[in-house]
Structure formats: C-alpha cells, structure tokens
Amino acid sequence: MVRNLPFILFFIFFTLSCDTDEGQNQGYEPTPVNIAVPAIFSQLLPAPEIPANNPLTEEGVALGRALFFEKKLSADNTLSCAGCHKPNEGFSDQRRYSVGIDGIPGFRNSMPLINIAWNTKNKFNWDGSASSLQEQVLEPVVNEIEMHNTWPNVVATLENDATYLTKFEQAFGSPTISKELAAKALSQFIRTLVSGNSKFDNYLLNQATLTPLEQQGLAVFLDENRGDCFHCHGSPSNPLWTDNDFHNNGLDENFTDLGLGDITGDPAQFGLFKSPSLRNLAFTAPYMHDGRFQTLDQVINHYSEGLVFSPTIDPLMKTVAQGGVQLTLQDKAALKAFLLSLSDPSLANNPGYQNPN
Amino acid sequence: MLKPPIFLLLLLTSFVGCNTTDDSPQKALVSINFSHSFNQQTLNSNNFNALQYTNAFGTTLSFSKLRYLISEISFTNQQGIKTLVKDYQLVDLGEDTGLFIDDILLPEGTYLLSMRFGFTEITNTSNVYPDLNAASWNVPEMLGGGYHYMQMEGRFLDLNNEEFIYAYHTISAVQNPGPENTREDTSIALNLGEITISQDQTQINVTMDIDQWFENPNLWDLNTLNGMLMGNYTAQKMMQENGQTVFSLDTSMGN
Structure with missing residues (x-):
C-alpha cells in the first residue's frame, strides 16, 4: 500500500488539477464547430482567435444564440441583446441611443457585433472597457440603463425554464446554470457573427x-x-x-x-x-x-x-x-x-x- | 513480461550505452531585446505622450506610437555559416509587443548579428503576411504596395510654440504615386557587429537611438516634414539615410 502511495497521490493531484467547471459531466463532449471563415479572410487574415477554455461547439453556439435573443435576461423580460444589436441593422441599432427597460436612453450608439473573432487586441466597447468578450457580454445585463437586472436573478429565471436546463447540459455537460457559462455561450455565438460577403x-x-x-x-x-x-x-x-x-x-x-x-x-x-x-x-x-x-x-x-x-x-x-x-x-x-x-x-x-x- | 522497473532500467541503459562522443559546442538559449532611447534617455510606453524630448533641430516632441518592422534576423558564425532565427518581427513599443525574440538556441561561440529594418524588395510583397495585414501594416498599391517599415507618431511644439502632430512613416520610397508608380527599396541592412554567445551571455540588447531619425545626416524639421510623407520620395530617401545610424548593439549585455 505504501509502495503505491506516489501513484495514489499523483492520481489525486491529476484529478484535482483538471478544469472542473462546476457540475460538468467529465465524460460528455459537445460537438466541435468552426467559424464559417469567408474566402477573402482565409486568403488575407490569420485564423480567428478562439480562447482555449471556450471552444466553439454546436450546442454552445445554439445556447448562446438562444440567450442572445432571450428577453428574460432583462429585469422585466422586455429586452434582449438583439434588442440593441439587430441582425437587420448590422447587429447595431439605427436609433442614436438604444433605450433600456426603464425608458432611459444610453449615451453612445450601439456598436456593431461582427467579426469579433478577429479582434486580436481584445479591447471591447467604444471605450475599451472590457478586456475580453466574456467580460463584455456580462455588463449589459447589469447596466442600470440597459437590462437593469442582476446575474443571480437571470440564473434563477433560466433555472425555472426546462428548455435552458437542457440547453446548458447539452452545451457544457451539466444542467447547472451560471453567469460564467452563460457568458461563454453568448461569446461562442457572437464569435460566429461573421460578415464577409459584400x-x-x-x-x-x-x-x-x-x-x-x-x-x-x-x-x-x-x-x-x-x-x-x-x-x-x-x-x-x-x-x-x-x-x-x-x-x-x-x-x-x-x-x-x-x-x-x-x-x-x-x-x-x-x-x-x-x-x-x-x-x-x-x-x-x-x-x-x-x-x-x-x-x-x-x-x-x-x-x-x-x-x-x-x-x-x-x-x-x-x-x-x-x-x-x-x-x-x-x-x-x-x-x-x-x-x-x-x-x-x-x-x-x-x-x-x-x-x- | 518484464516488470516496469526492469524495463525502465533497460531503457535507461540503452540510452547511456549509446556512443555520445560529441565535439560540438554546448548550446545556449538566447533572447534579443529591442530597447529605445532618445539622447540617452530611455523611451518606453510609460513615457509616451510626454513632450520632453528635443531633437537636433531644437524641436520639442513626444511619442504616441512607435511600430517598426525588423526582418532577416540572423547570426553568422566564424565559419561564415548564417543562421536565420526569425523572418520578421513587428515591434510595437506602445503596445509592449514584439520587444523580445526569445528561445533562440545557438551553439556557444562568436557571431555577427545582422538584421534588416523593413523588408527587401523581394520580401515586401503585398498581402503575404496575414498577421501584418490584420495589424493594418499594409501600404496601398498606389504608394508601392507591400508593408510599412515604421510608424512613428506624436506631437511637437511648432515655431509658434503650439502643439502640432507628426506622422513619420517609412516605406519603400515611391516615385509617381498612383497606378504607374515605381518603388525603390529603402530598407536598411543592419550589421550590428560581433557578439559572443555563451551560457553567461544570453541576452542581446538592440537599441534604437530615436534621435538619429531626426539628425544624421539630414537635420529634420518637423515644422515642414510632419505628415503626408509616404508618397514623398525625397523624404523617404532622407529617412533611409538617417536610419543608417539608428540601431546599435548594446554591449552591456548580460544573462
């Protein structure tokens, strides 16, 4: 038994050192998917940058897409990300200032959300206030002018929706819902928003x-x-x-x-x-x-x-x-x-x- | 079946038992550091935007951007064998990127260190470097195409002591900007001298003496030459001449 102690310790250390996002099913693997890179991008640009800890998967992108259009992210269930980043307006907003759930306008024009996967500088928003896409997508939910919600409230709301329990499980191997996983899924979807067919x-x-x-x-x-x-x-x-x-x-x-x-x-x-x-x-x-x-x-x-x-x-x-x-x-x-x-x-x-x- | 410890012992013995007679010198892991100074004052991203530098013309200036391209980074040993360690490197002082080339593995010995400011006529081909395209480092075709060599920008105090802006951009000199332009290679071969690589001597410092861009041999007046320089053939040739004394090997190296 003592002779096997190093192996046992190694096994314990190895197990503990694995990335274990809470409750994830270690045996489950969602389906990898690639960004549809336009031909001219393939010729001229480096491959898009995808964080190693958040690879794109079919299930993750699908969850992110559902969340992007989900009005339940806002405190009164009236505003989704797509409310200010509209697909038919270049994922921007043709209003000078987008209006939040309390009827209060913001003070900057909505930034278009396209080709984000090639933003190698990793500074997001007009003022560079977010240093990663995952950081960026968290903010509008709690912004008092925009969705005016809290992430614990969002998580609780989504947990009451069986569809989302399934989608989170499909995307991340566990029905556990957290703001971190929601941000990962939203980031995956936003990275798929590619414009290269002008x-x-x-x-x-x-x-x-x-x-x-x-x-x-x-x-x-x-x-x-x-x-x-x-x-x-x-x-x-x-x-x-x-x-x-x-x-x-x-x-x-x-x-x-x-x-x-x-x-x-x-x-x-x-x-x-x-x-x-x-x-x-x-x-x-x-x-x-x-x-x-x-x-x-x-x-x-x-x-x-x-x-x-x-x-x-x-x-x-x-x-x-x-x-x-x-x-x-x-x-x-x-x-x-x-x-x-x-x-x-x-x-x-x-x-x-x-x-x- | 052999038990694992015995198997490992045999494996180890087989390695030790190999003929390892090797007269080749030990190798050292080397890095190149690009540093920047103006009249002996260190310039880094922390002292960007400070109007505290005075060029040979007597103009006070600051820096808000300094990016430049170094290519053909090579070591030539005493037998004349040249080792290319990197094709090109984009140095961006403001973003603190590209300031180091790490993990260069070389046999101990004495070498000549050489590199090039910019690309040669052959390597300065439009669109072939995806990372440089994404960095918006390109030169439009009407200005000869290819890539920038350097973008140095900032502010200066003009003759009325008022702040104004400059954009000192170097490219291949071009005549007749437009569809029928002709391009001339104005990259600068940098033969930086001899260096001895050993286990105790593993960091190489290459310094850009920025003041030289404004001084030698052409005294640079920012009041007249502060922008629209890319299509200015004469200005590009002057920049190339001034660039000859800009880079040097810092001999106070260490490990």
Whole structure:
C-alpha cells in the first residue's frame, strides 16, 4: 500500500488539477464547430482567435444564440441583446441611443457585433472597457440603463425554464446554470457573427465588378493626400476594415465623453474611441460613438471640412489645421459609393443569426 | 513480461550505452531585446505622450506610437555559416509587443548579428503576411504596395510654440504615386557587429537611438516634414539615410 502511495497521490493531484467547471459531466463532449471563415479572410487574415477554455461547439453556439435573443435576461423580460444589436441593422441599432427597460436612453450608439473573432487586441466597447468578450457580454445585463437586472436573478429565471436546463447540459455537460457559462455561450455565438460577403469582398475574389465611381472612391480612400482612411480603417489587404484601435478623430474641441481616457484615467487618452469597422454602413447609421451623424454624407463632410483640434487629436488627422482633407464633390460621391460597397446584405438573412426562441 | 522497473532500467541503459562522443559546442538559449532611447534617455510606453524630448533641430516632441518592422534576423558564425532565427518581427513599443525574440538556441561561440529594418524588395510583397495585414501594416498599391517599415507618431511644439502632430512613416520610397508608380527599396541592412554567445551571455540588447531619425545626416524639421510623407520620395530617401545610424548593439549585455 505504501509502495503505491506516489501513484495514489499523483492520481489525486491529476484529478484535482483538471478544469472542473462546476457540475460538468467529465465524460460528455459537445460537438466541435468552426467559424464559417469567408474566402477573402482565409486568403488575407490569420485564423480567428478562439480562447482555449471556450471552444466553439454546436450546442454552445445554439445556447448562446438562444440567450442572445432571450428577453428574460432583462429585469422585466422586455429586452434582449438583439434588442440593441439587430441582425437587420448590422447587429447595431439605427436609433442614436438604444433605450433600456426603464425608458432611459444610453449615451453612445450601439456598436456593431461582427467579426469579433478577429479582434486580436481584445479591447471591447467604444471605450475599451472590457478586456475580453466574456467580460463584455456580462455588463449589459447589469447596466442600470440597459437590462437593469442582476446575474443571480437571470440564473434563477433560466433555472425555472426546462428548455435552458437542457440547453446548458447539452452545451457544457451539466444542467447547472451560471453567469460564467452563460457568458461563454453568448461569446461562442457572437464569435460566429461573421460578415464577409459584400460586393467588395466579391470584387477581391474576382466575382464582382466595381463601378467606375466605386473604383474612384477606393482610390480616394487609399490616397494619403485625399481620404487617407486606410491607416485606421483597413484596406483591401485588411478586410476587417478597422484597426481595432483607439483614436481621437477630431470631433470635438472639448470632451463631454472621455472614452478610453475615462477607463484608463490617462489624459493622453481623453476623447479616444475605438475605430469601428466600415462594413455594413448601409445598415448601421447613425455614425460615430455618439451617433451624431445621421448620414454617410455627414461623416465624409466631417473628415473633409469638419476636423477640430484638441490636445489628444490623433497624429493621423494630418490635415486638422486645414479642417480636413478638403475633398471635392466628386471625391465625396466616389468615396461614399465605395464605402457602401463594403456592406453585406446577406448578413441580415443568415439563418444562423435569426431568433430561435 | 518484464516488470516496469526492469524495463525502465533497460531503457535507461540503452540510452547511456549509446556512443555520445560529441565535439560540438554546448548550446545556449538566447533572447534579443529591442530597447529605445532618445539622447540617452530611455523611451518606453510609460513615457509616451510626454513632450520632453528635443531633437537636433531644437524641436520639442513626444511619442504616441512607435511600430517598426525588423526582418532577416540572423547570426553568422566564424565559419561564415548564417543562421536565420526569425523572418520578421513587428515591434510595437506602445503596445509592449514584439520587444523580445526569445528561445533562440545557438551553439556557444562568436557571431555577427545582422538584421534588416523593413523588408527587401523581394520580401515586401503585398498581402503575404496575414498577421501584418490584420495589424493594418499594409501600404496601398498606389504608394508601392507591400508593408510599412515604421510608424512613428506624436506631437511637437511648432515655431509658434503650439502643439502640432507628426506622422513619420517609412516605406519603400515611391516615385509617381498612383497606378504607374515605381518603388525603390529603402530598407536598411543592419550589421550590428560581433557578439559572443555563451551560457553567461544570453541576452542581446538592440537599441534604437530615436534621435538619429531626426539628425544624421539630414537635420529634420518637423515644422515642414510632419505628415503626408509616404508618397514623398525625397523624404523617404532622407529617412533611409538617417536610419543608417539608428540601431546599435548594446554591449552591456548580460544573462
């Protein structure tokens, strides 16, 4: 017996050191599934980043999808994630500010939720306040303006629904429901929200033709002396159409919203907000972190003539002294046409993204 | 069937019994550290955005971004055999990423350390590096295509003592920006000198003396050259000339 003691100790240590999310059935394995990576992404981008402790599974994604559209996440059962991140609005919200369950509007425009699996910087929200997707999805539930609920209450509510007991068991091997597992499932579903089927994507794959106006717009976009958009918003080589970084793009001389600086406390980051992807602009108006621009024309006019200097203005706003890049009317029309070619009409109708409840 | 302890003993004996006569030198695990200074002052992400540096022109400036690409990181031994340890590395001082190249296993001995600032004309091919594409490191085709060599950005005090911005971006120099452009390789071969690798000498420090970008041989006036530099052939050639003395091997290495 004593001779076997090291083996027994090793066995106990090995067993204890395993990842044992509470109550999980160790023998159960949900079905692995991969993100549907668009062809142009496969050509140009690294594989999406999936956390090792939360691999995508068919059952996990299905649970996450059910939770994404579940109004029971809110305190009065009236608001789901999809209430402010609507599939037919580019997983954003065409209202300037989304309205929470108490009728109170927020103070920033809803960020589109697409191609999150390629956000290698792992900073989420306009202000970078979440450092992981799992952290991000927890917050709206308890936000007093948004769902105004508590996670213990959400868990209790879901535990009273036999469907969810089954779905959690299928996804994680146990009917035990927790906010951590809910966050994992929501993250799995959100990582499957992929947009890569725009006219411009198909142009890059030699399956579509740009109009002369769209081609002129691409040239404006890539011209350092005209649009100079590519440093922050990607390019045909970076089809995410964002750098996933934070910038002050010359909106205000004085800030009412400190953005990233509000999170870090660093004055050098006051007024910096995350660059959104330029995909699906046809569906995601209004624009900017505070939804101040109703139209794409207003956005282009801002960069052309509306830039203002402030102490944290991004050095890439090179023409701020002139108020902007001073585009001609023709350049503006061309740039708008090109930007709209980045919209992906198939996103709204993807059967995997519809309400399953 | 043999009992496990006997089996293990036999296995061990078979390894020990092998002819292990090997005259090759011991190997050492080496790392390269990229550090940054301005006029002997250390620059790191903690002192970004501080208007506390003065260049040779007399301009006070700060830094908010410093990313650059190093390629062809190689050690050449005394027999002239070159070992490529990494194809390329994107260093991002603001994000504190790419500052180290770890786990380089080399036989002890004396080497010449070489690398390149940027890509050569052959390796500077559009779209072939997915990680660099995702990092928005590309150069548009109308500006020659391929990838940036460096993005250095920040603020400076202009002639009226007011804050203004600069974006000092280096790429392959390009003439006639547009569809008919011609590109010229302005990457910089960095022959950093001799280094002896041993068990006691395993960390190599390569320093970027940032002040040199503004000084030698071309005195750089940020009041006139602060932006739109990518398509400025003359500016790119000046940057390449200034870059010749920017990188050095820090001989105060240790383990």
